[in-house]
Each structure stands twice: as structure tokens, then as C-alpha cells.
Amino acid sequence: MTVGTNAFFLCQKVMFCFTDWPSGWCVAEFYPQGELQTKIGETKGMIKTIDVRKSFGSSLAVDQVSFEVKTGEVLGFLGPNGAGKSTTMRMITGFLPLSGGKIQIGDYDIEENPLEAKKLMGYLPENAPAYADMSVIAFLEFVAKIRGMKGVEAKEAVEKAIRTCHLEKVRMQIIDTLSKGYLHRVCFAQAILHDPPVLILDEPTDGLDPNQKHEMRELIKEMGKTKAIIVSTHILEEVEAICTRVIIIDQGKLVFNGTPAELLAKSPEAGQVVVRIQGHNAAEIREKLPEISDVAQVRIRQEGPAGVTAILSAKPEKAVQAGKVHKFLRDLNWDFDELHMENGRLDEVFRRITSLDSAGEVTK
Amino acid sequence: MNNAMTIAKRELASYFASPVAYVFLVIFLVLTGFFTFMMGNFFARNDASLLSFFVWHPWLYMLLVPAVGMRLWSEEQRMGTLELLFTMPITPAQAIWGKFIAGWIFLGVALLLTLPMVFTVYYLGEPDGGPMLTGYLGSFLMAGCYLAISGMTSALTRNQVISFITSVVICLLLVLAGYPPVTNILLKWGAPNALVEFAAGLSVVFHFESMQRGVLDIRDLIYFLSLIAFAIFTTGVVLKSKRS
Structure with missing residues (x-):
């Protein structure tokens, strides 16, 4: 009996290998999945990666990366060059096989x-590849067909994508002759053609001029309301502009996962109060201002005819309140013409998070 | 199947979108004409058959078919469109077959354009139609073999020149394996008869010759089709292993 069932399963596996080769080959790569499956069951989201690993030969490009993106979220995917961003995106889109872990798109592994899984996704690869010898419209019609659309449906989808990406002027042009900005938009049109619930965009604003960048961001923001989107980028302002959540990977490892605001809060400057005072010198200010509650340190940034700019940083676990500073100065009857709280700078945080190793060496 | 056909159509259109297709067709037709009439002494043979036409095909294809097949996958890898293709909802097998079929159809078109040869023979004499038909079938199958092999080498590299040269060499080996100079060397080395026959049996020429004579042997068909299937399968393995 058992021998029989085993033989049956074996047959099934062999048949699977034949019908679905060469992807059927992964049948041979077995790893325990019981624990992973229960984890998937608990979470709900359109894109889920769980302990994803990717090694090329002996080098580990992506190491135990887990995150989740829900519908209505735009996830900013940050990291230095070579950190494993593109590799992770290529695994999510099914281009690269995983070395370990699991990726789910909607309900599909x-x-x-x-x-x-691929039907649910639109993908803009890095450098926006497209068939150079085709015209824009022929290329988009080809993609529509491959995506399983026919006749009127395909025509309408292509027209809509052309309108959305402003490709009307170049619709008959051969892709090889397009400028970089247009090429990028053609590839983006290809990604949104089938109105997928999941969008994976690898550096979508790369090579665009400032106007096009702005437009692309607005487009992504708009689409982010109804889709789950992952955007990789080098441009930090973009993260503040469009992303609802940020993850940072460095050397293949996930080093941050949170909202842009949380990321900003990690900046050493975040929460510092900046004040510019007239009529008093630096020494006076340094002496007097620490009396404000929760102020740990007073630094002078600038001294000039317009006044002295001082930066107040808080004690650990405390925050300097601008209102208290305001009241304190009023009580002293000091003049000041500037008082604001620093938001923190993303590039600062980014550098701190992603270059911990090199920073450590410097301090030694 | 549908997806494979969509890919085949795109690929075929891209052949004709570039000068490659036209250059290939012209050169193929000029060379077949030259070899048949000048080198093959078509008229002097005074024989109403296409033997002096078909006999050159293994050699012509050796140079020309890799020129068609070398771009199949190298180009996709160089341009990055492979990433696009393999993230579409299609199986790798559909993509590989689709591209192969496109190239094969193109070679079939080139072969069909030599039909005036058939009319010439019919005009000049009373030929036997059977060997011509099997000869064309054999030629088409052989072109398929060469194409599958050059598709395989093109999956190995993003450089079209390397792909071209590698597939020419492999095709050359397939042709030479059955020629007396090679089999004689094997015999001189004291190789057992069975081995010599096996080596000769690997040659495309060996199988193509019997088809030129009008013999339609199931073993020849199996030889050609299995060679194609093997090369296609290897292409799949190569493309998969390149990504992992």
C-alpha cells in the first residue's frame, strides 16, 4: 500500500518535471517549510518575503530579508549600491530563484x-530594458498579448497605458531611437499595462528630467492608493515624497523597517531646537540656555551680525520643547528672530545606518 | 502554446525589422545557386535530380544558421530584455520553443525560396519527386538541428561572436564525424568497428544522405528530432543555471 502511494507520488513528481521543466528542477531543492508556512498564515499583505536568502557561489547577496507590503502601501526600498536591492526585486518578480526562504505574491508562492504570481505583478527592471527593434505600440501590444489580453481589451489597455505615460508622440517610433526619458516611460507603461495589484519598480525615476521625475512620483503616489508598490531608489527626497514605509538593506541584511518619519527620528539632529538670538554673545547664551528643562547641550552654530544661532539638544529619552524655549527667552526679555525644531536629515540617517562598519573603523 | 506563438511572432517580426533577414536570404540563395551550378556541375551531371543542390546544405548551414541563431538569447541577455521576458507569466519552455520556432520558420522561408531549383529540374527533365521531397524535409530538419545548437550556444554567452564561433565548431564536428577522413583516422587508431560506426552515426551528413536518396527512415527522423530536443532542453538548463 505504502509502496504503491510512494510510487504514485514519484510518478507525479516525474511528470511535473517533464511538463514544467526546467523550473520543475527546483523540486530537488528541498528545504523545511513548516515553520515558514505558519508565519505566512498569520500575516496579510500583497507581497510577503520571509527569510529570503540569495547566494551567488560563496557570496551571500541577500541574507534573511523579511518584510511585507499591503495594498495601499508604497514601500521605499533603500540601500547603497550593491546592497542587494535589485537582487531582492529580481527574486520577488521570479526572475532569480531563491536560495532560501519564501516569497508570496497575493495568495501565490x-x-x-x-x-x-507573475500575473499579479508589473515590473520595471533597472535600466528599463525593451525590445529595441520594435515600435512603442508594437512592443506594448506584444506585452498585452503575453499578459493574456486579446482584441479590444488589449487595444484599450495599450491606449490607456500610452495616455497615462504620455507616449502619444512616440507611439510609432522605434524604441531604439527613443530618448532615455521616453524609454523609461515605455518600460513603465509595460509594467502597468495589465493594471496589476502589485508593482515592483527598480529606480523608476532614473534618467528622467526634474519635470518627469515629479510626474512619475505623482503617478506612483496615485497608484499607491490601490496597489502594493515597491520602489527602489537612491534619491532620498523621493522617499519623503511618495513612500508610506521604508526599508533599508545593507550588505544583504535588513537594517531598517519603518515609516519615513521614524527614519527621520533616527537622525541625531531630529528634535533639536534651533534658535537665533540677537543682542547677546555666545558665552552668555551657552551659560544661560541650559537652564531650560530637558536641555542637555547648547552648541553655537553661527555667530554674526544677524545674531547667534544656537542648537539645543535634549537629554537622552527627553525632548526639547520649542514652546518652553520661547517662554524662557520671553521671560529673559531676549530678542530672537528664529526658532524651529529640526526634522532630521535623511541622508544623515542613511549614512549612519548603512556605513556602521566603516564608521566604526574611523572612530578606532 | 499560445504564448510560444506570441513570442515566435515577435521574434520573426524582429528578423524582418532588421537587415539581417534580407542579407541572410540573399546570401543563402546566391550561395546555393553558386554551389549547385558551379561547384556541383549541375548541368554536366546531366541528371534530373537535386543531388548537387542538397549535397552542399550541411556546409552552407554550418556557416549561415549560426548567424540566425546567435542572437536568439545573447541579444536578450545583453539588452536586459531577458529579465522582462522571464518575469512575464510564461514558462521558460514557452519562451525557448517560441524563439526556436521563429528561427526555424525563417529558415523554412529561406528554403522555400529555393523552389525555383525544383522547377528548373522539372523543366529540364523528368525527375523523381520523392527524393526531392525527402531531401527538402531532411534539409529543413538539419537546419532545425543547427539552429537549436546555435540557440544553445547563444544562451551560454551575451557575446554574439563567441556564440557564432562556438556553434560553427559544434556544427562542423557534427558534419565531419561521418566523413571518410575522420572515420579512417579512427580505423587507423584501431578503434573497434562499432565505435567508428557510432561516430559516423552521430553525423548529420550520414542521416541527411539517406534522405537525399529518397529513403525516409524513422531512425533518421528520430536522430534529427532528438538532437533538436536535446539542444532545446540544454538551452533551458543553461538559462536556468545562469540565473542561480
């Missing part, structure tokens, strides 16, 4: 149900 990208390795077990690649076709169903």
Missing part, C-alpha cells in the same frame, strides 16, 4: 505558482 513565486516558486510554486510562478505563473499565477
Whole structure:
């Protein structure tokens, strides 16, 4: 009996290998999944990566990366060059096989149900590749067909994508002759053609001029309301402009996962109060201002005819309140013409988070 | 199947979108004409058959088919469109077959354009139609083999020149394996008869020759089709292993 069932399963596996080769080959790569599956069951989201690993030979490009993106979220994917951003995106889109872990798109596992998972996704690869010898419209019609659209449906989808990406002027042009900005938009049009619930965009604003960048961001923001989107980028202002959540990876490891505000809060400057005072010198200010509650340190940034700019930083676990500073100065009857709280700077945080190793060496 | 056809159509259109297709067709037709009439002494043979036409095909294809197949996958890898293709909801097998079929159809078109040869023979004499038909079938299958092999080498590299040269060499080996100079060397080395026959049996020429004579042997068909299937399968393995 058992021998019989085993033989049956074996047959199924062999048949699977034949019908679905070469992707069927991954049948041989077995790893325990019981624990992972229960984890998936608990979370709900359109994109889920769980302990994803990718190694090329002996080097580990992506190491135990887990995150989740829900519908209505735009996830900013940050990291220095070579940190594993593109590799992770290529695994999510099913281009690269995983070395370990699991990725789910909607209800489908990208390795077990690649076709169903891929149907839910639109993908803009890095450098926006497209078939150079085709015209824009022929290329988009080809993609529509491959995406399973036919006749009127395909025509309408192509027209809509052309309108959305402002490609009307170049619709008959051969892709090879397009400028970089247009090429990028053609590839983006390809990604949104089938109105997918999941969008994976690898550096979508790369090579665009400032106007196009702005437009692309507005587009992503608008689409982010109804889709789950992952955007990788080098441009930090973009994260503040469009992302509802940020993850940072460095050397293949996830080092931050939170909202842009939380990321900003990690800046050493975040929460500092800046004040510019007239009629008093630096020494006076340094002596007097620490009396304000919760102020740990007073630094002078600038001294000039317009006044002395001082930066107040808080004691650990405390915050300097601008209102208290205001009241304190009023009580002293000091003149000041500037008082604000620093938001923190993203590039500062980014550098701190992603270059911990090199920073450590410097301090030694 | 549908997806494979969509990919085949795109690929075929891209052949004709560039000068490659036209250059290939012209050169193929000029060379077949030259070899048949000048080198093959078509008229002097005074024989109403296409033997002096088909006999050159293994050699012509050796140079020309890799020129068609070398771009199949190298180009996709160089341009980055492979990433686009393999993130679409299609299986790798559909993509590989689709591209292969496009190239094969193109080679079939080139072969069809030599039909005036058939009319010439019919005009000049009373040929036997059977060997011509099997000869064309054999030629088409052989072109398929060469194409599948050059598709395989093109999956190995993003450089079209390397892909071209590698597939020419492999095709050359397939042709030479059955020629007396090679089999004689094997015999001189004291190789057992069975081994010599096996080596000769690997040659495309060996199988193509019997089809030129009008013999339609199931073993020849199996040889050609299995060679194609093997090369296609290897292409799949190569493309998969390149990504992991």
C-alpha cells in the first residue's frame, strides 16, 4: 500500500518535471517549510518575503530579508549600491530563484505558482530594458498579448497605458531611437499595462528630467492608493515624497523597517531646537540656555551680525520643547528672530545606518 | 502554446525589422545557386535530380544558421530584455520553443525560396519527386538541428561572436564525424568497428544522405528530432543555471 502511494507520488513528481521543466528542477531543492508556512498564515499583505536568502557561489547577496507590503502601501526600498536591492526585486518578480526562504505574491508562492504570481505583478527592471527593434505600440501590444489580453481589451489597455505615460508622440517610433526619458516611460507603461495589484519598480525615476521625475512620483503616489508598490531608489527626497514605509538593506541584511518619519527620528539632529538670538554673545547664551528643562547641550552654530544661532539638544529619552524655549527667552526679555525644531536629515540617517562598519573603523 | 506563438511572432517580426533577414536570404540563395551550378556541375551531371543542390546544405548551414541563431538569447541577455521576458507569466519552455520556432520558420522561408531549383529540374527533365521531397524535409530538419545548437550556444554567452564561433565548431564536428577522413583516422587508431560506426552515426551528413536518396527512415527522423530536443532542453538548463 505504502509502496504503491510512494510510487504514485514519484510518478507525479516525474511528470511535473517533464511538463514544467526546467523550473520543475527546483523540486530537488528541498528545504523545511513548516515553520515558514505558519508565519505566512498569520500575516496579510500583497507581497510577503520571509527569510529570503540569495547566494551567488560563496557570496551571500541577500541574507534573511523579511518584510511585507499591503495594498495601499508604497514601500521605499533603500540601500547603497550593491546592497542587494535589485537582487531582492529580481527574486520577488521570479526572475532569480531563491536560495532560501519564501516569497508570496497575493495568495501565490513565486516558486510554486510562478505563473499565477507573475500575473499579479508589473515590473520595471533597472535600466528599463525593451525590445529595441520594435515600435512603442508594437512592443506594448506584444506585452498585452503575453499578459493574456486579446482584441479590444488589449487595444484599450495599450491606449490607456500610452495616455497615462504620455507616449502619444512616440507611439510609432522605434524604441531604439527613443530618448532615455521616453524609454523609461515605455518600460513603465509595460509594467502597468495589465493594471496589476502589485508593482515592483527598480529606480523608476532614473534618467528622467526634474519635470518627469515629479510626474512619475505623482503617478506612483496615485497608484499607491490601490496597489502594493515597491520602489527602489537612491534619491532620498523621493522617499519623503511618495513612500508610506521604508526599508533599508545593507550588505544583504535588513537594517531598517519603518515609516519615513521614524527614519527621520533616527537622525541625531531630529528634535533639536534651533534658535537665533540677537543682542547677546555666545558665552552668555551657552551659560544661560541650559537652564531650560530637558536641555542637555547648547552648541553655537553661527555667530554674526544677524545674531547667534544656537542648537539645543535634549537629554537622552527627553525632548526639547520649542514652546518652553520661547517662554524662557520671553521671560529673559531676549530678542530672537528664529526658532524651529529640526526634522532630521535623511541622508544623515542613511549614512549612519548603512556605513556602521566603516564608521566604526574611523572612530578606532 | 499560445504564448510560444506570441513570442515566435515577435521574434520573426524582429528578423524582418532588421537587415539581417534580407542579407541572410540573399546570401543563402546566391550561395546555393553558386554551389549547385558551379561547384556541383549541375548541368554536366546531366541528371534530373537535386543531388548537387542538397549535397552542399550541411556546409552552407554550418556557416549561415549560426548567424540566425546567435542572437536568439545573447541579444536578450545583453539588452536586459531577458529579465522582462522571464518575469512575464510564461514558462521558460514557452519562451525557448517560441524563439526556436521563429528561427526555424525563417529558415523554412529561406528554403522555400529555393523552389525555383525544383522547377528548373522539372523543366529540364523528368525527375523523381520523392527524393526531392525527402531531401527538402531532411534539409529543413538539419537546419532545425543547427539552429537549436546555435540557440544553445547563444544562451551560454551575451557575446554574439563567441556564440557564432562556438556553434560553427559544434556544427562542423557534427558534419565531419561521418566523413571518410575522420572515420579512417579512427580505423587507423584501431578503434573497434562499432565505435567508428557510432561516430559516423552521430553525423548529420550520414542521416541527411539517406534522405537525399529518397529513403525516409524513422531512425533518421528520430536522430534529427532528438538532437533538436536535446539542444532545446540544454538551452533551458543553461538559462536556468545562469540565473542561480
